[in-house]
Amino acid sequence: MNSGKSDTLIKTAYNYIERGLSIITIKPSVDTKGDANIIARGGAQRKVDIMATPDMNVRDAIHTYVDLNGLAPLSCVLIDEAQFLTDTQIDELLEIAKTDNISVIAYGLRADFKTHLFPGSARLFEIADNIEKLPTMCRCGNQAEFNCRKLNDRYVFEGEQVAIDGEDAVTYDSLCGTCYLTEKAAVHA
DSSP states (O other): OOSOHHHHHHHHHHHHHHTTOEEEEEEETTOOTTTTEEEOTTSOEEEOSEEEOTTOOHHHHHHHHHHHHTOOSEEEEEESSGGGSOHHHHHHHHHHHHTSOOEEEEOOOSBOTTSOBOHHHHHHHHHOSOOOOOOOBOTTSSBOOEEEEEETTEEEOOSOSOOOTTSTTEEEEEEOHHHHHHHHHHHTO
């Protein structure tokens, strides 16, 4: 959270398009923030080409979209909020990258507010060629490592894995390990 993932995706899309290369942007449908748009904290946004439902075959959807929109040859697939994709969908993206020879760049969170890997993130860690961390800062000035959920502006450490930022009084804060453990201890005190 707050590391500029969506902003980086939008800039990457712009760079490809500026060079006359075709791209597709994908976002999991569970991420309702911004509806069918990728929205960066700084206000930049980009319309999503494919909203991936959990039962969607992403590889088939990409090929269909390319055919319908005359995007061949497709240069790159950009994924926002990749942690919300299923294991199967991550495997389909591997096929896009390795069998179809199309670059795939996925942006997402490693772990949830309870420090557990998301299924999509776990599978990405297993098969990705490269993993690059986009750092962000904790309120104390140290590098943040954890996403901490707030409900009505109070830290919480229980609940469903997925709660979208900005819905139902849910927000997130990026914290270093020390601040995360301090907040967790205060809630359980």
